Amino acid sequence: MSNMPALKPERPFFSSGPTCKPPGWSPEKLDTRSLGRSHRSKYGKARLKYAIELTRELLGVPDDYLIGIMPGSDTGALECAMWTMLGAGPATVAAWESFGNIWIQDAVKQLKLDNLTTMTADYGEIPDLASIPQDNDVVFTWNGTTSGARIPDTDWLEPGRKGITINDATSAVFAMEMDWAKLDATTFSWQKVMGGEAQHGMLILSPKAVARLESYDPPWPLPKLFRLKKGDKVNTEIFEGATINTPSMLVVEDYIWALEWAKSLGGRSAMIGRANANAKIVTDWIEATPWLRNMASDPALRTNTGVCMVFQGDWYESLPDGDKAAVPKKIAAKLEELDVGYDFNGYRDAPPGLRIWCGGSLESEDIARLLPWIEWAYEELKAGRL
Template sequence: MAQQVSYFSPGPAKIPHEVLGQLQEELVHYKGTPVSVMELSHRSKDFGNIIDATEKVVRELLGVPDNYRVLLMHGGGTGQFAAVPLNLMSRTGKADYIVTGSWSSKAAQEAAKYGTVNCVLPKSERYTGVPDRSCWKLDPEASYVYYCDNETVEGVEFQSVPDVPEGVPLVCDVSSNYFTRPIDVSKFGLLYGGAQKNIGCAGVTLVIVREDLITNPLPVCPTVLDYTVMAKNKSLYNTPPTFPIHVMGEVLAWVKKEGGVKEMERRSVEKSRMIYSIVDESNGFYSSVVTPSSRSRVNVVFRVGEDGGNEELETKFVDQATQCGLLSLKGHRSVGGIRASLYNAITVDDVHRLAEFMKKFLQENKV
C-alpha cells in the first residue's frame, strides 16, 4: 500500500484530489469531444463555455459587483507588480505601498520604475506583523494604495481591510489567500492573485478591477498587461492560458460544492489553530516571531529549537517529516525555519497528521 502523503507546498500547491481525477480524464477527451482540453481552440464554443463558467463562479463565490471586470491574465503575481502601476499610476503619478513582507517590497520596487512610490510604513529589517495604523503615512493624492493581504514568506496576514483616504483606490495582492475567506470586493479598486496556491495551477492570474480604473494606462504599458485591452476582448486578445483557466474553474466549482468561501474560512481557522496551539504550548521548543494578531491562517511559519531556532534540528525535522509523508515543509531561504502552507486543498486530516508529528518530534528532541 502506498504511503499517505500530505503536501504542504507554498506554491505551486496541492489541487483537490477529485479535481485532479476529473482533469486526468479530460486530458485525452474533453466532454465527448475528440480532443484534449489542452488542445481546445481559445476561439471555440467549448472553450467559450469554460471561460464563461469560470467567470461566473468567481462572481458568485465573491459576490463581485456588476461594475467590476474579471480578467484572466498571463504573468503571475509578478506580472501584476508592473501591470498595476502601468494601468493606474497615471492618475497622479504617485502611489502608496504598505510594505509588510517580501512580496509587497518587490511590488514597490517594480512600481518605482513607473512613478513615485511612498512607503507607508517605516522601513523594517524584519517583517513580524502589520504595524499599528497610527504609524502609517498615507498620501491623499496617491493614485492608489497597495498592499499584500498575506505574505507567504514571513507568514504575515492582514486581519481586516485597511482604511485609506476617501477617493483613493485600494489595490490588493491576494495571491495566497484568494477564496480562503469572504471579501467585500466593493472596498477595492483592484484585487489580483496567481492561481497556483488556492485556486488552480500556475499559468493564470485572476484580476478583478473596477471599470472606472481601466481607461488610462501609461503609454509604455505593454498590450498584454493593458487592462483596457484585456477587458474589451474579454481576456481573449491573444491566446490565454487555456488549461490553467479550466483548472481554476474546476477548483472553484469544488470550493462552491464544499460550502463556499465561508466554509473555506472555517477550515482555515481550524487548521491554523491546530498548529499554532502546538507552537504556543511547546515552552519555546517551537516559536514564531509573527505578532499573534498578524499570524497567517494559510502560511504557518515557525522555528524549531530553543533560543529562536536550531538549523540542525530544523533539518532533522524536515527530513523526518518527509519520511512520514509530510512534504515541502522547509521554510523560505530568506527566513529559514519551517513553513506549513495550509491552502484550501489541504484537509483537516492532513494538518492533524502534521500536528501529531510535531508533538512526537517535541517529545523526542526537547532538552
Template sequence: MASLLELPDSWLCGIVPGSGTGACSMALQNLLGPFPVETFLSDNFSQYWANEIDTLALAPQNRHVCAYGDFPNTSTIDPNHDIVLVLNGTNSGVCPPDLDWISPDRAGLVIADAVSAAFTRHIDSDRIDVLCWSWQKALGGEGGHGMIALSPRALARLMAHDRKPVARLMRLHNPDGSVNKAFFGGRTISTPSMFAVADIHSALDWAEACGGLPALLNRVASNYAVMADWVNSTPWIDWTCTNPAARSTCSITLRLVREQLAAGEAEDDGKIAAGMIRLLEAEGAAFDIWSYGDAPPGFRIWAGPTVETEDLAILCEWLAWAYSKTCEQHTTRSDIRA
C-alpha cells in the first residue's frame, strides 16, 4: 500500500485498529508534546482533532479558522511548531490548496489526516511527516482498519521526546522507549479480519492493474470534470466550497442556489434537497448523498477512483430530474395551502 502511494522507502508503515480515526489519534498521542501545535479547522474532523489535543492536553494549540467551505490562512505559520491538518474534508469538500507554505527545513512535525486523500490526490512526502489513512475510503475496502506511515523525522521524534503515558493499543514504542519495529514489520496491534485483508489486497491488485497512482488520480480528475461541467451549466446548484483552489476533486459537496425564489423562501431549500434525495433513493439512483449536518442544504457525492465517470454523468441527469419533480410537488403543495 505504501508503494502504491509512492511513499519513500525510508518511511515505516503499519496497520492500526480503529480505521483512519485510530491512526490519527495514535499519531497525536505518540508524537505531540515538545512544541506548540498549529491546527487548521477546515472540516468537522479537523475540529475533532483540535478538540482531542485540548482534551488530552497534548500540546499548546493555535487554532486557524475560516468560513465553512474554505481553508484557513496559512501565512502566519511558525516553522518551529507542529502542524495538524486534514488533507481532504469529506463533509466540507475542502482541501489545502497546496503544501508549499510548509517549510522543508521545519523543526516541527506535520501530521496529516489523509483518510480520503490517500489515492485521490498527490501527497508531497517532503512536506508531511506522518500520514494517516484507512482501507475503507478511496479503494472501497472494509472499515475498521487504518494505516499510519512515519517519516524518518517522525521516527526520530518518537525515540527522542519525553512522552505522556499512552494506552497500550495506541503505543508505537517499546517499554524501553525504542520504536516498535515489529509493529511496522507486519505484527499488528490487534488482529485484522482476514476477510478484510483479502478485500484490500483485491483492491490494491485492481489499482495496480489500472496503472497505479497516476491512473487513480486521472480517474478522480475525470470524475471531477464531469461534475464541474454539470455544476457550471446548472443554475440551481453550486459548490459548497466557494474557493476553487481549495475544492476537493473527490468529495463533491454541493448546495442549492435558487435565487429565482421570493424572499423568505430560502428555508425551503432543505425540503427540496430532502425530497430530491428520497426520490433518488426510491428509484435506486443514488444513496447516502445527504449534505453533512453543518453544511448548507444540498448533496455530498463521492467521486473517488473506484467510481465510474459514466455513472456520475448519469447521476447528474437523475439530479436534474429529481429537482424538477420535487420543485413541482413543492409548488403544488404550496398552492394547496394557499
C-alpha cells in the first residue's frame, strides 16, 4: 500500500451546498434573542432588515435597488422573478449546467412562453451570449454550480438594454463582482458562499425590474409565495423585513453571523480574495496532475468557487463506462470514511468527476491538505486496493 499523507484537513467540509461554515463558527455564537419571537414583532423585523442592510453593504448593491428575503432558497427567488416578470416580450433562457436547464424547463413547460429562445452548452462551456438580442429578457446563471464554468464578463449586456436580465448568482455573489448596472433581478441563497443554512433566498431588484412588475401582470396564476405586489405597486414591506411567509429566525441569525464575519475580514473584496486563493490551489494542482483536467477548458471561464474536474489518461480511458463513473465515487467515499473530505464527488447530473468548493468560508490549508489524499486514493484504486 502506498503511504498515506501525514496531515488531514482540520475541517473536511468541501460540499458545494450547503457549504463549509466560516472559520470560528459555533452555534453558541449565534444571537438567539429573536428565537421564540414572532418574525413580525418589532425585534424580529429589525433583525430581518439588518440582514438585508448587511447584504447591501457587503455586496455593494445600489441604494435604489430592493433586496428581499424569499422562501425556497435560490430556486424560490429565481422562479419568483421568472413567474412575475417574463412573458411581457421576447425572452432568452441560457443554460450550461443542471440548474440553468431547470430554468429552461420552467420557461418551456410551465410558463409556456411565446417568443422564447433557449441556448445551451456542454458542461464546462457557455453558449454564445453575445448573440442574444438586446430587446430580449434574458435568464442566465452567472456561475455554473455543477459545471465550474462562469461568465467571463458582462460585455454581452449593453447598458440601457430594453430587456430585463434575470441573474441566478447563487454560487457567485461574495466570490465574484456583480455588474449591478446591468442586472435587474439577481438571486442567491445563503447556503452557498456564506456557508449559511438552506431554505432562504435573496431577490435583488433594480428600478427597471420594479417598473416591469408594476406595469405587467402575467397571464398565469401566481401562488402566494410569488406575489410581490400590493394592488398595482410592489409591496415594499417585503424588502424591509416583512417576509411573504414565516422565516426561520435561527437561520436568519446564522446568516447575520456569517455576514458580520465577512465584514470583519474586509468585506466583499476579502471574500473574493479568499475564493481566488483557494481556487488557484486546486486549479494549479489539476494542471500539474496528468490524470485530471478542469471541466472548463478555457481558463477565462473557470470558476473560483465549485471547481470541477474530470479524469483522463490511458488507465482511466481503458475502463468500461460503468467503471469510469465509479472512480470519483470510490475516491470520495474512501476519503469520507477516513474523515479526510466530505461531499466533493461531482454533481449527480454532471459528467463523472470531482467538485471541490473553494469559496471564502474555506481555509486554504484545508484544501491543500485534501489534494494529496485524492492522489493517494487514486493510486490505491488504480492498483486495485480500493
